[in-house]
Each structure stands twice: as C-alpha cells, then as structure tokens.
Amino acid sequence: xxxxxxxxxxxxxxxxxxxxxxxxxxxxxxxxxxxxxxxxxxxxxxxxxxxxxxxxxxxxxxxxxxxxxxxxxxxxxxxxxxxxxxxxxxxxxxxxxxxxxxxxxxxxxxxxxxxxxxxxxxxxxxxxxxxxxxxxxxxxxxxxxxxxxxxxxxxxxxxxxxxxxxxxxxxxxxxx
Numbered sequence: 001x002x003x004x005x006x007x008x009x010x011x012x013x014x015x016x017x018x019x020x021x022x023x024x025x026x027x028x029x030x031x032x033x034x035x036x037x038x039x040x041x042x043x044x045x046x047x048x049x050x051x052x053x054x055x056x057x058x059x060x061x062x063x064x065x066x067x068x069x070x071x072x073x074x075x076x077x078x079x080x081x082x083x084x085x086x087x088x089x090x091x092x093x094x095x096x097x098x099x100x101x102x103x104x105x106x107x108x109x110x111x112x113x114x115x116x117x118x119x120x121x122x123x124x125x126x127x128x129x130x131x132x133x134x135x136x137x138x139x140x141x142x143x144x145x146x147x148x149x150x151x152x153x154x155x156x157x158x159x160x161x162x163x164x165x166x167x168x169x170x171x172x173x174x175x176x
Contacts, residue, residue: 014089016040017096021088030077031085033098045128047098051105052124059113067110074103075157083153092146093156101131104160108167126170130163137162 022032039046078099108123138159145155
C-alpha cells in the first residue's frame with residue numbers, strides 16, 4: 001500500500017499561455033493571434049492593434065470580395081481554433097484568445113473604409129469600449145454561449161461580432 005495520491009488525470013489550467021503553448025498546435029497559433037495573445041497586459045487590445053496593423057498592410061491588395069472571403073474563412077477557421085484552444089487551456093473564454101478581436105475588427109475596418117487614421121482610431125476606440133464593457137448584445141452573447149465545445153467557440157467569436165455591430169451602428173449614426 002502506498003501513501004501517495006493518484007495523479008490527477010486532467011491537465012492543468014493554462015491561465016497565461018507560453019510560446020511553447022502557442023507553437024504546440026496550429027489552433028493555438030491562430031486563436032492567440034500569431035502571438036498577440038501572449039501579451040501580459042491587455043491581450044485583447046494587443047490583438048486588436050495587431051488586426052489594425054495587418055489591415056493597413058493588406059488593404060491595398062484587397063477587394064471587397066477578398067475581404068468578404070477572408071473574414072468569412074477567418075470566422076470559420078477561428079471558430080475551430082478558438083474551440084480547440086479553449087479546450088486545451090481548460091478556460092472557456094480566455095482573454096488570451098484574441099482571434100475573435102482580429103476578425104471582428106477587420107470587419108469594422110473593412111465596412112468603415114475608406115477612412116483615414118482618425119476614422120480608424122475612432123473605430124478602434126469604440127470597438128475596444130464595446131468589447132470591454134460587454135453590455136446589451138455583448139453580454140447576452142457572452143452569457144448564452146459560454147462553455148466548451150463548438151457552442152463555446154462560437155460564443156468566443158459572437159460577443160466580438162456584437163461589439164463590431166455596435167461599433168458600426170454608432171459610426172453609421174455619427175456619419176448620418
């Protein structure tokens with residue numbers, strides 16, 4: 001008879017992912033925004049800034065059809081990546097998963113274009129506000145789809161798309 005306890009078969013929570021975790025699976029690399037989600041502070045803001053920089057770099061090469069395809073495919077691949085990464089982290093919606101910010105903010109920037117730096121900055125500030133505060137449609141999406149599996153992965157994306165919708169509505173009212 002031994003005095004040791006049996007080993008816990010479940011892997012530990014991954015509260016702050018490492019470079020090793022990022023590179024361990026393609027889903028991690030995508031969901032963590034190619035490393036933006038490794039930020040120690042405000043990974044969602046860092047992920048949104050990464051999305052903005054990527055948008056500025058690829059915008060000259062894109063058409064509306066290409067943006068629609070990129071955002072559509074980014075959403076489907078992101079759904080898978082966020083689902084897998086949340087399961088591997090054992091955290092339903094870790095703040096380090098930033099692909100949701102990336103694809104939702106690309107949608108915002110695409111739909112407010114053409115606009116210059118100041119218009120994009122306003123879009124950034126509004127999007128971050130709606131994503132952080134999580135009231136109304138963001139809170140509903142966050143509550144309703146919390147968990148693991150495909151439903152949880154969808155929920156990770158949905159609250160950011162709700163923040164994008166609120167951002168776009170406010171910008172449309174401002175322009176009107």
